[in-house]
Amino acid sequence: xxxxxxxxxxxxxxxxxxxxxxxxxxxxxxxxxxxxxxxxxxxxxxxxxxxxxxxxxxxxxxxxxxxxxxxxxxxxxxxxxxxxxxxxxxxxxxxxxxxxxxxxxxxxxxxxxxxxxxxxxxxxxxxxxxxxxxxxxxxxxxxxxxxxxxxxxxxxxxxxxxxxxxxxxxxxxxxxxxxxxxxxxxxxxxxxxxxxxxxxxxxxxxxxxxxxxxxxxxxxxxxxxxxxxxxxxxxxxxxxxxxxxxxxxxxxxxxxxxxxxxxxxxxxxxxxxxxxxxxxxxxxxxxxxxxxxxxxxxxxxxxxxxxxxxxxxxxxxxx
Amino acid sequence: xxxxxxxxxxxxxxxxxxxxxxxxxxxxxxxxxxxxxxxxxxxxxxxxxxxxxxxxxxxxxxxxxxxxxxxxxxxxxxxxxxxxxxxxxxxxxxxxxxxxxxxxxxxxxxxxxxxxxxxxxxxxxxxxxxxxxxxxxxxxxxxxxxxxxxxxxxxxxxxxxxxxxxxxxxxxxxxxxxxxxxxxxxxxxxxxxxxxxxxxxxxxxxxxxxxxxxxxxxxxxxxxxxxxxxxxxxxxxxxxxxxxxxxxxxxxxxxxxxxxxxxxxxxxxxxxxxxxxxxxxxxxxxxxxxxxxxxxxxxxxxxxxxxxxxxxxxxxxxxxxxxx
Amino acid sequence: xxxxxxxxxxxxxxxxxxxxxxxxxxxxxxxxxxxxxxxxxxxxxxxxxxxxxxxxxxxxxxxxxxxxxxxxxxxxxxxxxxxxxxxxxxxxxxxxxxxxxxxxxxxxxxxxxxxxxxxxxxxxxxxxxxxxxxxxxxxxxxxxxxxxxxxxxxxxxxxxxxxxxxxxxxxxxxxxxxxxxxxxxxxxxxxxxxxxxxxxxxxxxxxxxxxxxxxxxxxxxxxxxxxxxxxxxxxxxxxxxxxxxxxxxxxxxxxxxxxxxxxxxxxxxxxxxxxxxxxxxxxxxxxxxxxxxxxxxxxx
Numbered sequence: 001x002x003x004x005x006x007x008x009x010x011x012x013x014x015x016x017x018x019x020x021x022x023x024x025x026x027x028x029x030x031x032x033x034x035x036x037x038x039x040x041x042x043x044x045x046x047x048x049x050x051x052x053x054x055x056x057x058x059x060x061x062x063x064x065x066x067x068x069x070x071x072x073x074x075x076x077x078x079x080x081x082x083x084x085x086x087x088x089x090x091x092x093x094x095x096x097x098x099x100x101x102x103x104x105x106x107x108x109x110x111x112x113x114x115x116x117x118x119x120x121x122x123x124x125x126x127x128x129x130x131x132x133x134x135x136x137x138x139x140x141x142x143x144x145x146x147x148x149x150x151x152x153x154x155x156x157x158x159x160x161x162x163x164x165x166x167x168x169x170x171x172x173x174x175x176x177x178x179x180x181x182x183x184x185x186x187x188x189x190x191x192x193x194x195x196x197x198x199x200x201x202x203x204x205x206x207x208x209x210x211x212x213x214x215x216x217x218x219x220x221x222x223x224x225x226x227x228x229x230x231x232x233x234x235x236x237x238x239x240x241x242x243x244x245x246x247x248x249x250x251x252x253x254x255x256x257x258x259x260x261x262x263x264x265x266x267x268x269x270x271x272x273x274x275x276x277x278x279x280x281x282x283x284x285x286x287x288x289x290x291x292x293x294x295x296x297x298x299x300x301x302x303x304x305x306x307x308x309x310x311x312x313x314x315x316x317x318x319x
Numbered sequence: 320x321x322x323x324x325x326x327x328x329x330x331x332x333x334x335x336x337x338x339x340x341x342x343x344x345x346x347x348x349x350x351x352x353x354x355x356x357x358x359x360x361x362x363x364x365x366x367x368x369x370x371x372x373x374x375x376x377x378x379x380x381x382x383x384x385x386x387x388x389x390x391x392x393x394x395x396x397x398x399x400x401x402x403x404x405x406x407x408x409x410x411x412x413x414x415x416x417x418x419x420x421x422x423x424x425x426x427x428x429x430x431x432x433x434x435x436x437x438x439x440x441x442x443x444x445x446x447x448x449x450x451x452x453x454x455x456x457x458x459x460x461x462x463x464x465x466x467x468x469x470x471x472x473x474x475x476x477x478x479x480x481x482x483x484x485x486x487x488x489x490x491x492x493x494x495x496x497x498x499x500x501x502x503x504x505x506x507x508x509x510x511x512x513x514x515x516x517x518x519x520x521x522x523x524x525x526x527x528x529x530x531x532x533x534x535x536x537x538x539x540x541x542x543x544x545x546x547x548x549x550x551x552x553x554x555x556x557x558x559x560x561x562x563x564x565x566x567x568x569x570x571x572x573x574x575x576x577x578x579x580x581x582x583x584x585x586x587x588x589x590x591x592x593x594x595x596x597x598x599x600x601x602x603x604x605x606x607x608x609x610x611x612x613x614x615x616x617x618x619x620x621x622x623x624x625x626x627x628x629x630x631x632x633x634x635x636x637x638x639x640x641x642x643x
Numbered sequence: 644x645x646x647x648x649x650x651x652x653x654x655x656x657x658x659x660x661x662x663x664x665x666x667x668x669x670x671x672x673x674x675x676x677x678x679x680x681x682x683x684x685x686x687x688x689x690x691x692x693x694x695x696x697x698x699x700x701x702x703x704x705x706x707x708x709x710x711x712x713x714x715x716x717x718x719x720x721x722x723x724x725x726x727x728x729x730x731x732x733x734x735x736x737x738x739x740x741x742x743x744x745x746x747x748x749x750x751x752x753x754x755x756x757x758x759x760x761x762x763x764x765x766x767x768x769x770x771x772x773x774x775x776x777x778x779x780x781x782x783x784x785x786x787x788x789x790x791x792x793x794x795x796x797x798x799x800x801x802x803x804x805x806x807x808x809x810x811x812x813x814x815x816x817x818x819x820x821x822x823x824x825x826x827x828x829x830x831x832x833x834x835x836x837x838x839x840x841x842x843x844x845x846x847x848x849x850x851x852x853x854x855x856x857x858x859x860x861x862x863x864x865x866x867x868x869x870x871x872x873x874x875x876x877x878x879x880x881x882x883x884x885x886x887x888x889x890x891x892x893x894x895x896x897x898x899x900x901x902x903x904x905x906x907x908x909x910x911x912x913x914x915x916x917x918x919x920x921x922x923x924x925x926x927x928x929x930x931x932x933x934x935x936x937x938x939x940x941x942x943x
Contacts, residue, residue, distance in 0.1 A: 042503035043474075057841055084843035097834035100940055101856045110852075111842035144939040149591055150361075160842065179360035180530060184574035184587030191584070206503065213576030213585070236578065250508035252533030254575055256560045264512070265505045268473050 003069075004033045004168060004200050005054065010063035012046075012053045019274040023049040025224035026063075028299070031217075033167075036194070036201040038215030038232065040208060040247075044269060046224040047204045051170040054202065055087050056080055067168070085115070088161040092173035094153035098145040104131070105141040107156050111163040126163075133196075134159040135189060151182035158189065162197070170202045175210060187214060208251050212236055220244050223272045223280045226299065230306035240308045240317050243281050279311065287316050320392055322524050323349040323372070323492055328386035330364075330371050333379070337596040341367040343548035344386070346622070349492065349541075354518065354525040356535035358571075359545035362592060365528045368545075369494045372526070373413060374403045391491070409439040412485040416497040418477035422469040428480045429455065429465030432487050439488045454483040459513060475506035482514065489521060496528045511538060532575065536560060544568050547592055547603040550622070554629035564631045566608050602634065610635050674936040681932020687925035691918075695741035704732035706739040707890040715908045725910040727901065733910065737918055740892035745922065747808045747887075748873035752866050754812035755819050760855070760862065762816070763823025768831060768850055778824070784817040790879055797885040807886045811876050815869060822865050826858040860934045867930035871923040894919050 012024040023046040031037045039047045052058045054065060056072060064073050072083060091097035098107055105127045112118055118126055128138055134155045145153050154174060161169055171190065175183040191214065193199060205211050211218055212232055219229040220241065228241040239245045246265035267284045279285070279292040291311045299309040302319065313319070330342040342364045349355045359365050370376045372388055374395060388395040390411065395403060415421050423431060432451035437444060452462045458479040469477060478498065485493060498514070499507040515538055518525055527539060535542055535556075542559040544552040544567065552565040563569050570588035590607040593599055599606065601616040608615065612635060620634040675681055694701055704722075710730035718725045724733035766777040784792070797810035830836065831854065839849045878895020880886030887893050894915045901911035935941045 184585040254532035
């Protein structure tokens, strides 16, 4: 197994009228080939921006991105375009992410036409193959997105992402807009495709049960910073960061015998615009101490493979 | 008698070309102080049911084609418009999914709540605004924020304002349509806890519409599972969660990734919900069912009480074995 | 990609099915033809065009033949629409006048839409500084009333049908660019634009394949509405001695010249108004039908 993506101290700031918005603030991680990194967090935590920056759809403010060992942080427009063949994205909204004037086969063929791949006949064959692959019946080849339901639309989006035969895909909340029974179909499809095509995923979502199901590793983000990263099972068995603990216990569990030990988080997310030099979580943290109010915690490996950024992580967890 | 009792309610949307059977003969009952969870997927008819209770089904194209809705012993479908207007907002109020659009952006939140109170109780303006501050404090918003405008509140706080407004007249029944779907998990937990707490303190009954079985497990007393306009299973929390009988209910549980157990693959329900304008002749779930038999496609299953208080609409409860 | 024999056969069958499918253009046309109102518009415009293009076939009188004794004749067999204050046959003036009115206003629409679409699309799509500069320039141009602008351009260019068309087109550019820019801004917000770029689509390709086709509806509406305004603008220019020179007829100026005789001899106003109205009506309903036919979401 080899490393496919390495991100070092990635930052993405946006200038907004009120100041500088720290959407992604010093994030580092690596992903091994064929694995899935789940990125979870609440709305506005920068998880979608992270996904797009890693793909180089947005230029990072600083930091380095290595894809298959190559530094792709500063590449030419042409190289960036070539990179699209290897890195793709699946969008959240199966309604607005499909051009309403394109029929299914056009939508899936569009990336191939962009690169002028295949002749007319081969192109048609290829499109039908992809439709088979994502479980779209061929009779929908000339249907328009508005004629199909959310699940099928999302299959089109997945087909479009797979058309160029990429190795790495960012899934940006691909099942959030779907009903549970359809959601399960799409999750299974994504897993099957991963097995068949040796795909590597970054799976961005706010849904913790989904991320647990599909991920190898999970990274928890909070207002632009990563607060905890470790293997999926470990995170649910032994969350170390106080935010993760609160987040996990806040999920309503569909089991009436589930023992609720709720760590209720008070308050709401603070603003990501010009954040003060303090732990981003300090205002909601039940364990906050003086050091949390004057210094941002650094990211450290607390136990093997388990990274946390919290000043008091050892005291809180009795390590 | 229960606070709310719905019998054989049928609501249709009639267009030139087709008749959409949004709600198809449902029976529901909510006792005083209890919460009923109405669970189902998009298009199952949950919201139409809620609008039906409030007399707000858009007409045209919506028509209440039959049934009775008894509220405090009175049939709302036979009541005059003026009577329903008095009940709506006063004795029954509703919380919508999106708190952003439920508030008027140019009126201070305190005034918006006071307006509702003044309208229904007929008290003076100063009394109403004192009461509105009381309501805001009840939902955990400091009194001084009552002079702020909606855009100054975050999503979770806005939903609290909406809840305060809905509870302002101390309704007997609160209809909450996906009240926390637009909120983040940690905020959702806060709002749900607050709603649970208020429900007990004010002895309000609640109809909670949701697609999230986790929320149901935490807040409801009874559960109704809705599919293609029908209630396919109805019972107490224990009935539904410990002994689900309808294949659709079982399928729903199989579709949710579990936090407790490690499952490699989910077992989704295959296929899609049938087109409500073109429902099959027999059981609506037949197409997607794992234990269907010939009879399912032919005749609609009966709504049977399989144990006291536990109703299921399925002809093959024993896995279809009796049919072989 | 590996495939079994059976799969290959299926694929072949499917490919045959695909080739039988109507092409997109045929699809759009068939939808257009099925729209009754749209067909009515098409027929109206076709009749008008045939009448004006083959004007000599349909009338025996030259448009400028004056005859003093024949002034103000009511519609009769000899003069289907009557005669005007110089005794000229109104029917032939309408037909020849239509050449100028229709041609000039259509050319003006095409020019102003083409430039407006390009400028507006660039401003809306790229945003930022480019958008700022373009928008400010458009603002300045819009501060000058359109007719005044047309007068200024027209007096610089001189008279003649094509020069008039150009003058009117230039005065219309800021408006069509504005419509285009705001439409592009809303289209650009859709995720499918980002999706196109994520699949390596170049800016030009994204604009032509994904943005422009989705801006058609508001463009068609504004363009068909502008046709009427343009016909009147021509007459405005002609009135002050720019535009088309008398005695060359043109609907707008027949209408405005006839105003003073409205009370005594209504046909001189009614007929040009009727022709302008019919043109507007025809283009509007045809435009609506075209918009619907081009939108797959409205497919029956």
